[in-house]
Amino acid sequence: MSREMERLARRVREAKTLEEARRVVAPVLARAVSAARRKAAKTKPRRDAEARKRDRAWEEGTKLRELAIGRCEGLCELCGLPPLPLNPLQLAHLDGGSGKRRPRQWIGNVLMAHLLCHQGSLGIDTRPTMWIGAVGLWAARHGYPMPARFQKLEALRKVNE
Numbered sequence: 001m002s003r004e005m006e007r008l009a010r011r012v013r014e015a016k017t018l019e020e021a022r023r024v025v026a027p028v029l030a031r032a033v034s035a036a037r038r039k040a041a042k043t044k045p046r047r048d049a050e051a052r053k054r055d056r057a058w059e060e061g062t063k064l065r066e067l068a069i070g071r072c073e074g075l076c077e078l079c080g081l082p083p084l085p086l087n088p089l090q091l092a093h094l095d096g097g098s099g100k101r102r103p104r105q106w107i108g109n110v111l112m113a114h115l116l117c118h119q120g121s122l123g124i125d126t127r128p129t130m131w132i133g134a135v136g137l138w139a140a141r142h143g144y145p146m147p148a149r150f151q152k153l154e155a156l157r158k159v160n161e
């Protein structure tokens with residue numbers, strides 16, 4: 001314990017009333033609080049920036065989802081069929097990859113697809129080459145360029161033929 005703290009503790013012990021003890025402690029508490037506030041103020045802009053970035057990403061994700069839901073008119077954009085209770089529609093990213101996913105998000109890179117058309121054993125995530133035609137038709141219908149991943153797959157398929 002520092003000398004100052006020892007002196008403070010003694011003055012608190014020797015105080016006759018609670019009020020007197022409070023008066024002794026008050027300036028020390030005030031200094032501690034203002035030091036904590038200074039520290040918090042220094043890191044606040046950074047925290048705010050991070051929070052804003054998260055909010056923006058979330059808003060963009062929500063907006064994209066809403067746009068895709070509106071565009072799909074209640075049907076799977078890959079197979080054209082309506083959803084079923086055990087095979088609901090979900091948002092599928094055409095140019096996937098966790099790190100790359102966020103910056104590439106735009107309405108021409110996401111579509112609403114059945115759970116199975118998306119992530120099933122024959123779905124677009126598992127067997128993307130099976131869906132090149134469907135993605136091409138979908139992109140042409142909406143005036144989007146073929147998503148980069150499917151352009152590459154298409155090029156590879158042509159080389160192999």
Ligand SMILES: [Zn+2]
Nearest residue numbers: 076079114117
């Ligand atoms: Zn489907």
